[in-house]
Amino acid sequence: MRIVPPAGPARALAVAQLTDSIGLGGYLVCSALYFTRTVGLSATQVGFGLTVGWAVAFVAAVPLGHLADRRGPREVAIMLALCTAAALLLFLFVRSFVPFVLAACVYSSAISGLAAARQALLAGIVAAADRTKVRAALAAAVNGGIAIGAGLGGLALEVDRATAYLTVFGVDAVSLVVSALVLLRVPSVPPTQVVHGEPRLAVLRDRPYALVSLLNMVLQLHIPMITLAIPLWIVERTSAPGWTVSALLVLNTATIVLCQVTVANRVTDLAAAVRFMRYAGATLLVACAVFATSGFGAPTWLAVVILLVAAATQASAEMMQASGAWELSFGLAPEGRHGQYQGFFGSGFTVARMLGPLLVTTVVLGWGTAGWLLLGVVFLLAGVAMGPAARWAERTRATAPEPAMACPS
Structure with missing residues (x-):
C-alpha cells in the first residue's frame, strides 16, 4: 500500500481526514493562547475545562459509536463532523468559564464520536485484510494535515491578535464542513440490526476486549510524553536549545507520514499485531533510557544528538x-459492531490525553532518571502483557454470534 490509498472510497475517506486535520493542527497550536489571552480565562480554568470535556467524551464515545452502528457510520460521521464544526463556532462566542466548559464538552464528545464512526465506516468499506494498511494511510494523511495546520497556526501566533486566532478557528470549522461533504462520496454502509436479547452496548461486558484496550491505553502514554513531558524536560533538565523541541516534533511527524504505511504493511494478522505491540513496549523502554541520558550534563551538541x-x-x-x-481493534471487534467497539478502544486515547500529561510529567520531571526508567518499564510490561490478553480475547471471538445486518433503506 502506498502512502496515498488507491482510488475509491478509501481515498475519499483519506481526503476527508486530511481536510479536517489541517484545521485541527491550527486549533491545537492556537487554542491555549486564544482562551487565555482573548477570552480571558486562566490557565487553570482552561486545563480544568478541557479535562472535563475529555471526561465527558470518554463517557459518550461508546454510545455515539453504537449510534453509528444502528444508523449507519457514514451518516453519523457526517452529523458529528458538523457538530464538531458547530462547537468550534461556539468557542468564538465564549467569554466566560461555564460556557467554555459546555462548548468543550460538545467539542470533545463530537470529535471522539466522529473518530469511532469513521473507524466503523472504514471497516464497512474496506476488506478485513486491508483495514490496518488503509488505517495507516489515513494516519499519514492526518499527521500531514496537522503539520500544515500547525504551520498556519504558527502564523497566527506570530501575529498574536484576536482576529488571527478567530480566523484559525473559522478555518477549522470550515475544514470540518468540507470534510463532511467529502464523506458524501463514500458509500453508505448498512446499519446493524439489533439481535433480540443482546445487550445494547455489548462492548461494556466484553472483558477481554476491555483488557486489550487498557493495555493499549498504557502504551499510548507515549503521546503526552512526546508532546508535553519531553519539551519540559528539554527546557528544564538539558543544555539543548529551545528549537530542539520543534525539531523533535517535526522529526516525529515526518517519520510517521513517510514510514507508517510501510510498518503497517508488516502487520497482517493478530499474531503479528501482538508481536509488534511487544516490540513497541521494548523500544519505548530504550527510548526512555536514551532520553534520560540527555539530562546528565552533556554539552549542547551532544544533548541535541x-x-x-x-x-x-x-x-x-x-x-x-x-x-x-x-x-x-478491528480484528477482535465483531462485524457490525465496529462503531461501539472502536469508540471503546479509542477512549483509551481520550484517557491518555486527559490523565497522561499529569502522570507523565510528574514521573519524569519529579523523579528524573528513575522516572524515565519506571515509565519505560511500564511500557515494556504493557507490551508483554498484550500477548496473553489478545489470545484470551481471540478465544472468546470464536463462540460469539455475529450480528445481523439491516437492509439498507
Missing part, C-alpha cells in the same frame, strides 16, 4: 504500537 536519537526511537515505537493497535 541524544535527543534526536531518542525521538527517532520513540517514533519507531509509536508506529509499531499504532499498527498493532489497529489490527487488534
Whole structure:
C-alpha cells in the first residue's frame, strides 16, 4: 500500500481526514493562547475545562459509536463532523468559564464520536485484510494535515491578535464542513440490526476486549510524553536549545507520514499485531533510557544528538504500537459492531490525553532518571502483557454470534 490509498472510497475517506486535520493542527497550536489571552480565562480554568470535556467524551464515545452502528457510520460521521464544526463556532462566542466548559464538552464528545464512526465506516468499506494498511494511510494523511495546520497556526501566533486566532478557528470549522461533504462520496454502509436479547452496548461486558484496550491505553502514554513531558524536560533538565523541541516534533511527524504505511504493511494478522505491540513496549523502554541520558550534563551538541536519537526511537515505537493497535481493534471487534467497539478502544486515547500529561510529567520531571526508567518499564510490561490478553480475547471471538445486518433503506 502506498502512502496515498488507491482510488475509491478509501481515498475519499483519506481526503476527508486530511481536510479536517489541517484545521485541527491550527486549533491545537492556537487554542491555549486564544482562551487565555482573548477570552480571558486562566490557565487553570482552561486545563480544568478541557479535562472535563475529555471526561465527558470518554463517557459518550461508546454510545455515539453504537449510534453509528444502528444508523449507519457514514451518516453519523457526517452529523458529528458538523457538530464538531458547530462547537468550534461556539468557542468564538465564549467569554466566560461555564460556557467554555459546555462548548468543550460538545467539542470533545463530537470529535471522539466522529473518530469511532469513521473507524466503523472504514471497516464497512474496506476488506478485513486491508483495514490496518488503509488505517495507516489515513494516519499519514492526518499527521500531514496537522503539520500544515500547525504551520498556519504558527502564523497566527506570530501575529498574536484576536482576529488571527478567530480566523484559525473559522478555518477549522470550515475544514470540518468540507470534510463532511467529502464523506458524501463514500458509500453508505448498512446499519446493524439489533439481535433480540443482546445487550445494547455489548462492548461494556466484553472483558477481554476491555483488557486489550487498557493495555493499549498504557502504551499510548507515549503521546503526552512526546508532546508535553519531553519539551519540559528539554527546557528544564538539558543544555539543548529551545528549537530542539520543534525539531523533535517535526522529526516525529515526518517519520510517521513517510514510514507508517510501510510498518503497517508488516502487520497482517493478530499474531503479528501482538508481536509488534511487544516490540513497541521494548523500544519505548530504550527510548526512555536514551532520553534520560540527555539530562546528565552533556554539552549542547551532544544533548541535541541524544535527543534526536531518542525521538527517532520513540517514533519507531509509536508506529509499531499504532499498527498493532489497529489490527487488534478491528480484528477482535465483531462485524457490525465496529462503531461501539472502536469508540471503546479509542477512549483509551481520550484517557491518555486527559490523565497522561499529569502522570507523565510528574514521573519524569519529579523523579528524573528513575522516572524515565519506571515509565519505560511500564511500557515494556504493557507490551508483554498484550500477548496473553489478545489470545484470551481471540478465544472468546470464536463462540460469539455475529450480528445481523439491516437492509439498507
